[in-house]
Structures are given as C-alpha cells and as structure tokens.
Amino acid sequence: MVKLIAKKIEDITKSEIGDVDLIVADIPDCLDQKYPDYIDKMTKTEYEAKLHLWLSKMSTLTDGPIFLLFNERWTKEIEIAIDSACIPIIQRLLWRYNFGMDQSRHGRYSLCYRPVYWLQNPYIQIENIRIPSDRQTKYGDSRAASGGKIPPNVWHFPRICGSFKEKRSWFPNQINQKVIERIISGHSPENGTILDPFVGSGTSIFAAIATSRNVIGSDISNTCIEQIKKELSG
Numbered sequence: 001m002v003k004l005i006a007k008k009i010e011d012i013t014k015s016e017i018g019d020v021d022l023i024v025a026d027i028p029d030c031l032d033q034k035y036p037d038y039i040d041k042m043t044k045t046e047y048e049a050k051l052h053l054w055l056s057k058m059s060t061l062t063d064g065p066i067f068l069l070f071n072e073r074w075t076k077e078i079e080i081a082i083d084s085a086c087i088p089i090i091q092r093l094l095w096r097y098n099f100g101m102d103q104s105r106h107g108r109y110s111l112c113y114r115p116v117y118w119l120q121n122p123y124i125q126i127e128n129i130r131i132p133s134d135r136q137t138k139y140g141d142s143r144a145a146s147g148g149k150i151p152p153n154v155w156h157f158p159r160i161c162g163s164f165k166e167k168r169s170w171f172p173n174q175i176n177q178k179v180i181e182r183i184i185s186g187h188s189p190e191n192g193t194i195l196d197p198f199v200g201s202g203t204s205i206f207a208a209i210a211t212s213r214n215v216i217g218s219d220i221s222n223t224c225i226e227q228i229k230k231e232l233s234g
C-alpha cells in the first residue's frame with residue numbers, strides 16, 4: 001500500500017493514517033533551501049518552535065521508532081527539542097557521505113555527514129541489517145560470524161549528486177535510498193507501515209517498496225506529491 005498526502009505534518013491526523021510502525025523524518029534544515037512550493041527560511045526562534053512541534057506531533061502518530069535526519073548545525077537545538085518533547089534518544093548515528101557539500105566554504109570544513117537520531121522505541125531486527133565484515137571479506141578469518149556483522153553507528157553511503165543517474169532533477173536534496181532502506185529493514189516489521197511526513201522526492205516511498213513495507217508519504221508541497229505519483233505510475 002502506498003498513500004500520498006499533500007499536507008503539512010502539523011495537519012496530519014492519526015485517523016487518516018492509521019497504525020504506523022516507524023517514522024522516518026528527514027526534516028528541512030532552515031538554510032534557505034528552495035524546494036518545489038516551499039522556501040526553507042525561518043528565524044532561529046521559529047525553527048526551534050517548529051522542531052518542538054514536529055517532534056511532539058510525530059510521537060502522537062506512532063509508538064514505534066522515529067528516525068530523525070537533520071543538519072549538524074542544529075544539533076544543540078534538536079537535542080533540546082527532543083528533550084522538551086520527552087522523547088528518549090535510543091542512539092545517535094551518522095550518515096557519512098562522500099561528495100561532501102559546501103566544498104568551497106571559506107574558513108570552514110566541508111560537510112560530509114548528516115546526523116541520524118534513533119528515537120523513542122528500541123525495536124530492531126538485527127538479522128535484516130547485517131553487513132559482511134572485514135574478517136570475512138578481506139582476511140578470510142574463520143572466526144568471522146557467517147551471517148555478517150551489525151553495522152557500526154557510522155553509515156557510509158554516497159550523497160546523491162546532480163550527475164547521478166538516480167537523481168531526480170526537480171528536487172534539490174534527495175537522500176540516498178540505501179540509508180532509508182537500512183532504517184526500514186532494521187526497524188519495522190515485514191509488511192509494517194512507514195510514515196515519512198517530509199517525503200520530498202519520494203525516497204522513502206521507493207525504499208519501502210524495495211523492502212516490502214506499506215508506506216504513507218506526506219509533504220507540504222503538492223508538486224512533490226504529484227511528481228512521486230507520476231514516477232509510480234510510469
């Protein structure tokens with residue numbers, strides 16, 4: 001089941017989405033990014049208020065895990081918002097990418113990671129996310145666990161650059177589908193339901209289809225929702 005809703009997260013109701021096993025939320029970064037139908041520009045105070053509102057809302061929409069992806073510059077504000085919404089942090093993870101952003105920023109290191117916070121519920125399906133270990137692949141070590149190892153808390157997947165074939169040209173900051181597939185496989189039951197309330201170019205929709213989950217995607221932008229529908233029907 002794929003359901004798409006053109007709506008702000010603020011307006012989503014529990015009755016229209018039903019039971020949700022996992023929320024994946026790659027939130028806007030409040031850095032003047034131009035999305036279809038939406039400019040991501042707020043004052044710091046407005047953004048802090050939104051963070052609190054969005055987190056509180058998400059915890060009313062599921063009892064399951066919430067995975068929050070955000071820009072590292074807001075780490076302090078995010079942690080304050082998580083705390084004030086009384087949501088437990090299960091683990092802090094990092095998506096480490098190559099092809100980093102802001103390579104030409106003067107006097108600053110370039111950005112090469114996005115924090116991924118695992119919140120609220122410790123549900124995990126370890127068997128779904130094991131990866132081959134160096135012991136297995138490089139060293140032929142007989143002590144290696146045959147099913148692979150649990151991934152470390154830093155995940156290496158490239159950023160989707162403009163020149164990549166999977167890049168949707170109409171959207172500015174599409175996330176790597178492999179990141180979302182790991183979250184979905186590891187933290188929701190087979191045939192469970194995922195909600196992505198900031199669905200953007202639809203990465204979570206395609207990740208949920210690839211991992212055999214039901215998915216609800218919502219976005220403030222009607223253009224995003226229409227573009228995803230077009231890709232699904234084509």
Ligand SMILES: C[S@@+](CC[C@H](N)C(=O)[O-])C[C@H]1O[C@@H](n2cnc3c(N)ncnc32)[C@H](O)[C@@H]1O
Nearest residue numbers: 008009026028035174175198200201203219220
């Ligand atoms: C960082 S992008 C998500 C990118 C997505 N993960 C992808 O791979 O394409 C954030 C999205 O949030 C949407 N957005 C901004 N404010 C919103 C709100 N209040 N409710 C729902 N969506 C919102 C923007 O239109 C944008 O598409």
